Amino acid sequence: MNTSNVKKIILVLALATSYAAVAGEVSDSDKIAQYREMISDGNPADFDEMRGEELWKTASGPKNATLQQCDLGKGAGVVKGAYAELPRYFKDTQKVQDLESRLLTCMTTLQGIPEEEITARPFSSDTKQSDISSLATYVVGQSKNVKMNVLVKNPKEKEAYEIGKRMFSYRAGPYDFACSTCHATSHVRIRMQDLPNFFDKKDAQSAYTSWPAYRVSQGLTRSFQWRLNDCYRQQRFPEPKFASEATIALTMFLAVSANGADYAGPGLKR
Amino acid sequence: MGNPMKIRAAVKDGVTEVKILMQHNMETGLRKEADGKLVPAWYITDVTAQHQGRTVLEAQLGISISKNPYLVFGFKGGAAGEKITVSWVDNTGDKRSDVAEITA
Numbered sequence: 001m002n003t004s005n006v007k008k009i010i011l012v013l014a015l016a017t018s019y020a021a022v023a024g025e026v027s028d029s030d031k032i033a034q035y036r037e038m039i040s041d042g043n044p045a046d047f048d049e050m051r052g053e054e055l056w057k058t059a060s061g062p063k064n065a066t067l068q069q070c071d072l073g074k075g076a077g078v079v080k081g082a083y084a085e086l087p088r089y090f091k092d093t094q095k096v097q098d099l100e101s102r103l104l105t106c107m108t109t110l111q112g113i114p115e116e117e118i119t120a121r122p123f124s125s126d127t128k129q130s131d132i133s134s135l136a137t138y139v140v141g142q143s144k145n146v147k148m149n150v151l152v153k154n155p156k157e158k159e160a161y162e163i164g165k166r167m168f169s170y171r172a173g174p175y176d177f178a179c180s181t182c183h184a185t186s187h188v189r190i191r192m193q194d195l196p197n198f199f200d201k202k203d204a205q206s207a208y209t210s211w212p213a214y215r216v217s218q219g220l221t222r223s224f225q226w227r228l229n230d231c232y233r234q235q236r237f238p239e240p241k242f243a244s245e246a247t248i249a250l251t252m253f254l255a256v257s258a259n260g261a262d263y264a265g266p267g268l269k270r
Numbered sequence: 271m272g273n274p275m276k277i278r279a280a281v282k283d284g285v286t287e288v289k290i291l292m293q294h295n296m297e298t299g300l301r302k303e304a305d306g307k308l309v310p311a312w313y314i315t316d317v318t319a320q321h322q323g324r325t326v327l328e329a330q331l332g333i334s335i336s337k338n339p340y341l342v343f344g345f346k347g348g349a350a351g352e353k354i355t356v357s358w359v360d361n362t363g364d365k366r367s368d369v370a371e372i373t374a
Contacts, residue, residue: 042340126309155309219295219337 003134028172029194045137045214045266048129048221052138055131061111070106072099073141082110083143084263089154089254098251100225101243103135105171122242123226126219133212136223140212143263148209150255157252160245164253167246168198177235179250198257205261208254213267224251272360277370279354286348286372288319288327290341290356295336298333317341320355321348331358349372 056067056079072082073090087098093105102121107113124130154159156212169176179198182190186197212223222230228247232240240247273293279286292314299311311333318328326345348354350372357367 019360039340041289042276042342044291044293044338044340045291046291047273047338214337 012254023258028192032270033193035270036220039268042270043214043266044219045141045212045221045268048134048137048214049141049266050138052134052136052141055135056138061107061113063110063257065110065112065114065141067103067106067110067135069110070103072102079139079142081143081146083140084146084148085150087157087160087248087255088151094156095245096156096252097226097246098153098243098248098255099139100132100138100223101138101248103132103242104167107132109122119242121259123223123229124220129220133221133226135216136225137212141262144186144265148255148258148261148263149171152252158170158250160252161256163241163246164251167250168253173236175236179231179235181235183241198254201257201260204254204257206264208258209261209264210267210269212265213269215269217270224246272364272366273358274357274367275358275366277354277368279348279370279372281348281350281372281374285319285344286321286347286354287342288343288354288370290317290367292317292320292339292341292358294337294339294358294360296331296333296335296337296339300333304309311361314339314358315361317356317358319343320357321345324362326354348372 039211069076071077071090071092072079073085073088074080076080083099086102087096089096089101089146090105095101097105104118107118110114118132121128121130124133152158167179169178169180169184171181182188182195183198185195185201188195196203198204198207211227212221214221225242225247228238228250229242230241232238243252275293276291277288279288281287284311294314295312296314298311299308303309313335314331316326317329317331318325327343329341331339332334352372353369354372354373355367355369357365359365
C-alpha cells in the first residue's frame with residue numbers, strides 16, 4: 001500500500017467519524033426534552049389547577065367556608081408567590097409547614113373538615129381525584145416564575161432544615177437505601193430517567209421547581225407529598241405519614257437547595 | 271356533557287395554529303380493574319374544528335390516543351378576533367363543544 005492510499009483511508013475514516021458525530025444519536029434525555037417542549041403548551045395539569053381554584057373559592061365543610069382567608073405565609077388569602085417561600089414557620093400552629101400541611105390546617109380550621117377525612121385521600125387515583133392535591137396544584141400555579149426564596153431563619157426552620165438534610169442521607173430499609181444513594185451523583189440515570197443530584201445547585205433547582213407535575217404515564221397531577229411518598233416506596237421504606245414532620249423537614253431541605261431559581265411548575269413528566 | 275377543553279389559536283403569516291387540550295379518560299376497554307372486571311371502553315371518536323362555519327379539521331380518534339388528548343393543527347386563513355369552534359363526540363354519545371378566539 002502506498003502513502004497516498006493510506007492517506008485516502010485516513011481521510012475516509014476521519015469523514016466517517018465526523019459524520020457520526022454530527023448525525024450522532026440524540027440522547028434519550030434530549031428526546032424527552034423535545035417531547036416536553038412539544039407538549040408544554042398542553043399540560044393537563046392546567047385542568048387540575050382549574051379544579052383546585054374552584055375548590056379554593058367554593059364554600060364547603062361543616063363551617064361552609066371557602067379557603068379564601070387561608071394564610072399561606074404571606075397573609076390571609078394571599079396565594080400569589082406563596083409557594084416559592086414554603087415551607088416556613090407559622091406562628092399560629094408553632095410549626096414549620098409545607099404547602100400541603102398548611103392546606104390541611106386551613107381546611108380543618110376554616111372549613112371544619114375533620115383531618116382524618118382529608119388525609120384519607122391525600123393523593124389522586126384513577127377513579128377519584130384528591131381535593132387537597134388539586135388545591136396544591138392551584139396554589140403552586142400562582143407562583144409560576146416567582147423566585148424560590150425559602151428562609152432558614154427561625155430556630156424551628158433551622159431544625160427542620162437540619163433534620164431534612166440528615167434524612168436525605170439516612171440509609172435504612174431492606175435495601176439499605178437513602179435518598180442520596182440515587183441523588184448525590186451527577187449524570188446518572190435509572191432506565192430513561194436522569195437523576196438530579198441534589199448537591200448540585202442547578203440539578204436541585206430544576207428538579208424541585210418542576211414539581212408538582214402531571215405524570216403522563218399515570219394521567220394524573222402529582223403533588224410534592226406524593227413525590228416524596230413514592231421516593232420512599234422505591235426505597236422500600238415504610239410509608240411516610242402524609243404531611244408529617246419528617247416529610248416537611250425533607251421538603252425544607254430540598255426547597256432550600258432550589259433557592260434562587262424561578263419556580264416553573266406545575267411541571268410535566270413522562 | 272364532558273369537561274371543558276382548553277383551546278388556543280394564534281395566527282402567524284397567514285396560518286392559524288390551533289392547540290387543543292381535551293379532558294377525557296380515553297379508556298381502551300381492554301384494561302381490567304383490581305377485581306378482574308373490564309373497564310368499559312370510553313373514548314373520543316370524532317373531533318371537528320370549524321372556523322367561521324367552515325370545517326377545517328375532521329379527526330377520528332381511537333383507543334391508541336392517551337388520556338387528556340392534546341392536538342395541534344394549522345390551517346390557512348383566519349384573522350385575529352375570529353372564532354374557532356372545536357367539538358368532540360365519544361363512543362357513549364357524549365359531546366362537548368368549546369369556542370376560542372384567534373389571537374394575533
